Amino acid sequence: MAAPTSEHRGNLRYVVFIAAAAAMGGFLFGYDSSVINGAVTGIEKHFDVGAVETGFVVAIALLGSAVGAWFAGALANRWGRTRTMQVAAAAFAVSSIGQMLPLAMWDLALWRVLAGAAIGMASVLGPMYIAEVAPAAYRGRLGSFQQLAIVLGIAVSQLANYGIASLAGGDVNNTLWGLQAWQWMLGACVIPAVLYLVFASIIPESPRYLVAVGRMDEAREVLTKVEGPGVDLDAELAEIKSKLRDKPSGLRDLRGPALGLLPIVWIGILLSMFQQFVGINVIFYYSSSLWQSVGIDQSQSLLISVISATINIGGTLIAMRLVDRVGRRPLLLVGSAGMAVSLATAAWAFSAATGSGDKVHLPDPQAMIALVAANVFVLFFALSWGVVVWVLLGEMFPNRIRAAALSVAAAAQWLANWAITVSFPRLSEWNLSLTYLGYAFFAVLSFVFVARWVKETKGRTLEEMG
Numbered sequence: 306m307a308a309p310t311s312e313h314r315g316n317l318r319y320v321v322f323i324a325a326a327a328a329m330g331g332f333l334f335g336y337d338s339s340v341i342n343g344a345v346t347g348i349e350k351h352f353d354v355g356a357v358e359t360g361f362v363v364a365i366a367l368l369g370s371a372v373g374a375w376f377a378g379a380l381a382n383r384w385g386r387t388r389t390m391q392v393a394a395a396a397f398a399v400s401s402i403g404q405m406l407p408l409a410m411w412d413l414a415l416w417r418v419l420a421g422a423a424i425g426m427a428s429v430l431g432p433m434y435i436a437e438v439a440p441a442a443y444r445g446r447l448g449s450f451q452q453l454a455i456v457l458g459i460a461v462s463q464l465a466n467y468g469i470a471s472l473a474g475g476d477v478n479n480t481l482w483g484l485q486a487w488q489w490m491l492g493a494c495v496i497p498a499v500l501y502l503v504f505a506s507i508i509p510e511s512p513r514y515l516v517a518v519g520r521m522d523e524a525r526e527v528l529t530k531v532e533g534p535g536v537d538l539d540a541e542l543a544e545i546k547s548k549l550r551d552k553p554s555g556l557r558d559l560r561g562p563a564l565g566l567l568p569i570v571w572i573g574i575l576l577s578m579f580q581q582f583v584g585i586n587v588i589f590y591y592s593s594s595l596w597q598s599v600g601i602d603q604s605q606s607l608l609i610s611v612i613s614a615t616i617n618i619g620g621t622l623i624a625m626r627l628v629d630r631v632g633r634r635p636l637l638l639v640g641s642a643g644m645a646v647s648l649a650t651a652a653w654a655f656s657a658a659t660g661s662g663d664k665v666h667l668p669d670p671q672a673m674i675a676l677v678a679a680n681v682f683v684l685f686f687a688l689s690w691g692v693v694v695w696v697l698l699g700e701m702f703p704n705r706i707r708a709a710a711l712s713v714a715a716a717a718q719w720l721a722n723w724a725i726t727v728s729f730p731r732l733s734e735w736n737l738s739l740t741y742l743g744y745a746f747f748a749v750l751s752f753v754f755v756a757r758w759v760k761e762t763k764g765r766t767l768e769e770m771g
Contacts, residue, residue, distance in 0.1 A: 319531065320438060320443070323438060323508045323509065324450050325450055326504035326508045327430070327435055327450075329497065329500060330454075331431050331450070331453075332461075333424055333458065333498060334455050335454065335457065335460075336458035336459070337366070337397070337462075338586065339458065339614070340466060340490055340491060342462075343462075343467075343469075343487070344466070344487035346477055347478050347487025347488075348362065348410075351485060351487070352410050354410060356730040360729070364726040365417055365418055366418065366421035366424070367723035368421065368720075369417065369420065369425065370425035371421075371720045371723065373424065374425035374428055375712055375716040377430055377708075377712050378429060378433075378709045378710075379556075380392070381514070382517070385514055386430055386437070386514055387510050387511075391502055393423045393424075393501075395502060396420075396422060397420055397494070401420065401492055401498055402492065402495060404417060404420065404491040405489070405492025406484075406492075423498075427501070428719070429708075429711050429715045431451045432451050432696075432711065433707060435450060435451065438511060438512065438531050440531065441764060445696050446625050448696035449696060452691045452695050453618075455691075459617060460611070460615060460617065461497075462614075464614075470486055473485075509530070510527065512545070513704060515527065516542060516546050524542060525542060545704065558709060559706060559709055566713075569702060570702075570710050572701070572759065573697075573711070573714035574714050576759070579750070579751040580690050580691075580694045580718060582751075583748045583751065584747075585682075585686050585690075585691070586725060586726060587725065588613060588679060588682070588683055612680065613679070616680050617684075617686075617687045617691070618687075620684045620685070621688070623688040624687065624692035628696060632761050632763040633693045634760075634761050636693050637751075638752060639685070639688075640690050641690070641751045642752060643681070643682075644686055644689075645748035647679075647685060648682055648742075648744045648745035649741075650674065651678040651679055651682065652739070653738070654667070654672075655671075655675055656738035697759075698711055698715070700762050701762055
């Protein structure tokens, strides 16, 4: 194969830049959903509430995310992809300040709903936009930017939490510059929100949206920049227009014979739900309190969360290298198998726990085995389901229904995330070992689902999807 020309490399650099800019919404997703991990203990002590109230506040942002995701497709079709990103960024910035300065638990909950709505919108817009601007040969790797941004957001939030807690003397309820440390953790979210707003204001609109609304000259200009030389733009624009069939779709266009929806929509929904039902966000929402519950002090538990986030980044980078080489399905199958084994191992280790409440103890070697198994689980998730689901959701739906179908699938993902998050505190108090065994069961089911129903999309253009 001939080496890429400087012009090709220049176009690829441009596409990488705009894909990374769009993926800043994923960074917000990862940052906000994980920053609460370090603040949970501080919130409980500050407001003198228990696990149920705290779990509600942690999880209610996910309901807001489901609402934001549900409406994101319709808003993106009406306002455009980039303008809707700007709205999401502004909402997230405002909510970050509100979360930093809550009057009471109900006030904190309301601000988290707004933050969740912004994240839900971003979770739809990022994969949609990247899939619509990326050349087919690079779409898997560029689509992986969404998950890379998510895991970087998780890692940065954990580092920020650890740094803020260290400055506050290791206790998140200690005062730092007039506010408690946990408040600074939540307020720091405003920084990535402003960056997202800036990036969303300078990247070009999606060429497929521009075709849908009849702005053909602008669409040609964007395609010229992202596709590079040697592409028949007239043919590509004609093909895009023919697949859109006059106007973008709404939710009514998703109706089909399979329980009221098109089969491809159900596949997207189930991919989203399995991604959450394996329990990945338990690690990033509750790992600090989880490790404290089995005898590890607060400072060390935050450090373990940083290590888990770093492993998450490593697994994501592996997936980015492989997704366009080996394909989507093989990565999903390997990930499902690895997650099932590591989760079952963690379940066995947690079965040795003794005591209850704040007096739980996990003996050696089970304590170390549980810690290793949890991080092996994170690795297998990151190199498979973490990346591939976002890539598939961005590319698997036909052009005309992409916005609506992606909104439904993302909303299902957030609802599944909410169900796992809100149930974990009670389930872990009931039986931590059986809880992890349940997550292992869903990992096994995810393997069967992929083997039976998920088709490979590697190397296909968006117009070939239907």
